Amino acid sequence: MSADTQDATQLHGGRLVAKRLKAHGITRLFTLSGGHLFSIFDGCREEGIELVDVRHESAATFAAEGWAKVTRQPGVAALTAGPGVTNGMSAIASAQQNGSPILVLGGRAPAMRWGQGSLQEIDHVPFVRPLTKLAATPETTAEIPGLIDEALVAAVTPHSGPAFVDFPLDVVFSEAPESDEGLSLPDAAAGPVPDVARAAALLRDAERPVIMAGTNLYWGHGEVALLALAQELGIPVFLNGLARGCVPADHELFFSRARSNGLKGADLALVVGVPMDFRLGFGQSFGEETELVVVDRAEPSRDHPRPVAAELYGSIGGILDALRTSAGGSDTRAWVADLRAAETEKRQAERAELDDDRAPLHPMRLYRELGELLDRDAIVIGDGGDFVSFAGRVMDTYQPGCWLDPGPFGCLGCGPGYALAAKLAHPERQVLLLLGDGAFGFSGMEFDTLARHGVDVVAVMGNNGIWALEKHPMEFLYGYSVAADLRPGTRYDQVVEALGGHGELVSQPSELRPALDRAFSAGAPALVNVLTDPEVVYPRRSNLA
Ligand SMILES: Cc1ncc(C[n+]2csc(CCOP(=O)(O)OP(=O)(O)O)c2C)c(N)n1
Numbered sequence: 001m002s003a004d005t006q007d008a009t010q011l012h013g014g015r016l017v018a019k020r021l022k023a024h025g026i027t028r029l030f031t032l033s034g035g036h037l038f039s040i041f042d043g044c045r046e047e048g049i050e051l052v053d054v055r056h057e058s059a060a061t062f063a064a065e066g067w068a069k070v071t072r073q074p075g076v077a078a079l080t081a082g083p084g085v086t087n088g089m090s091a092i093a094s095a096q097q098n099g100s101p102i103l104v105l106g107g108r109a110p111a112m113r114w115g116q117g118s119l120q121e122i123d124h125v126p127f128v129r130p131l132t133k134l135a136a137t138p139e140t141t142a143e144i145p146g147l148i149d150e151a152l153v154a155a156v157t158p159h160s161g162p163a164f165v166d167f168p169l170d171v172v173f174s175e176a177p178e179s180d181e182g183l184s185l186p187d188a189a190a191g192p193v194p195d196v197a198r199a200a201a202l203l204r205d206a207e208r209p210v211i212m213a214g215t216n217l218y219w220g221h222g223e224v225a226l227l228a229l230a231q232e233l234g235i236p237v238f239l240n241g242l243a244r245g246c247v248p249a250d251h252e253l254f255f256s257r258a259r260s261n262g263l264k265g266a267d268l269a270l271v272v273g274v275p276m277d278f279r280l281g282f283g284q285s286f287g288e289e290t291e292l293v294v295v296d297r298a299e300p301s302r303d304h305p306r307p308v309a310a311e312l313y314g315s316i317g318g319i320l321d322a323l324r325t326s327a328g329g330s331d332t333r334a335w336v337a338d339l340r341a342a343e344t345e346k347r348q349a350e351r352a353e354l355d356d357d358r359a360p361l362h363p364m365r366l367y368r369e370l371g372e373l374l375d376r377d378a379i380v381i382g383d384g385g386d387f388v389s390f391a392g393r394v395m396d397t398y399q400p401g402c403w404l405d406p407g408p409f410g411c412l413g414c415g416p417g418y419a420l421a422a423k424l425a426h427p428e429r430q431v432l433l434l435l436g437d438g439a440f441g442f443s444g445m446e447f448d449t450l451a452r453h454g455v456d457v458v459a460v461m462g463n464n465g466i467w468a469l470e471k472h473p474m475e476f477l478y479g480y481s482v483a484a485d486l487r488p489g490t491r492y493d494q495v496v497e498a499l500g501g502h503g504e505l506v507s508q509p510s511e512l513r514p515a516l517d518r519a520f521s522a523g524a525p526a527l528v529n530v531l532t533d534p535e536v537v538y539p540r541r542s543n544l545a
């Protein structure tokens, strides 16, 4: 041992964890208790990192993901050994598919007894590794600070995603010298800017260009460059995932309803930060003749499902800026006007549903009234089936990080964790959680968490008494449905009241606005339980492939 290390203060492993988290600006740890985590809790207490304790590890991990989604900083969860970690698996997979930078800390049975059958002993690393960018276990206490740094660097390096470190009980309860040195995290907006000449030439020749951008635009902080490019060249923009809000919904170049006209009719599409997965029809959402220029933070993890004309990987902002300064382009005004006409026509066609006066309510009626009372910076979270599909279609987003859905992994139950984190990160903003009655069952107990921590999220439930997104398709395919019904009219509002929140029941359209106003000023987490019509079928082509 050198003289230096002998002189350094000895700290226990949990404190070493907390010191590195703090050094990277982490202020909160989402968790659920377990003895394996006590030294990490103690370290966080000493370092001033707030513990936010929830009712299920899935919620802790979704909260870490939600934190990342609304702050673009890594979110951190601590899960106890064995079942704590296995309970977090769905949320880890979700973070992987959303590219969300999170760090999951696991407890772990003691190394000195490994293999002898300690309580909650299981090797997490082999089953967590396929879902993470790094999964590791320190063998000594002294390795802890370096491993925390490596894990955070892995989580934020493009493509960003989850990282996992578990801590054997004996290793994390022992002491090692404090170390102040460490890695710094890469700048999420930085990266190489490859030669854009070919893509710029394609863009210059395009008469009907479009931009289709998704989640990695947001992770790569590319929104300013995207808007500048779109405005300078007059390119219509379509957004999905976390990119929603990167161009405000009321911008003259933003379109949503006219998506198929735009993507099918384009001669050139800039596909920015979004994989051509099922959400883009595996590439078939674009026209057969549409040439594709792909821009992303890093090479894709899967092959593109159709040929692309150019691929540019690196700093999304840098690449879009380079395209803006070197491309130039043709006059797109007629193309933009065509799309605007289609957009306006489709929005007008929604009017009847938005004004629908039926009871139980049409979900679209609810979205009209919600749209009227939300601020531009409100954070809206969707957790449910058809209820959320309707919202995704009609709710407008004006700022980045204001629309959180489960993403391609589609895991029900993510919402309360996301909402908890969103409101903690932005206490001054409205946080609206849209919940299906089915979705509520996965993490409804988190209303207890919200109440205990004084986190005033407003949840609005579309309570149709069914798993609509499954029931209607099954009836369509088989002529009947099974395993698709819930109890009609369940008083989830009373459940929330019993947990310390505010509850409202809405069964008539006229009751909606007053109930929403009371919920937003309740001074407690609230659930507005809106009875919605189970006969309303979401117009869906396919939900499986
Ligand atoms: C964890 C998980 N289990 C099951 C599903 C399949 N699933 C997708 S949507 C849905 C129905 C959701 O019902 P609800 O939340 O009541 O919303 P509704 O469709 O009725 O509006 C189901 C079961 C899923 N996506 N995630």
Ligand SMILES: [Mg+2]
Pocket: 436, 437, 438, 462, 463, 464, 465, 466, 467, 468
């Ligand atoms: Mg339902």
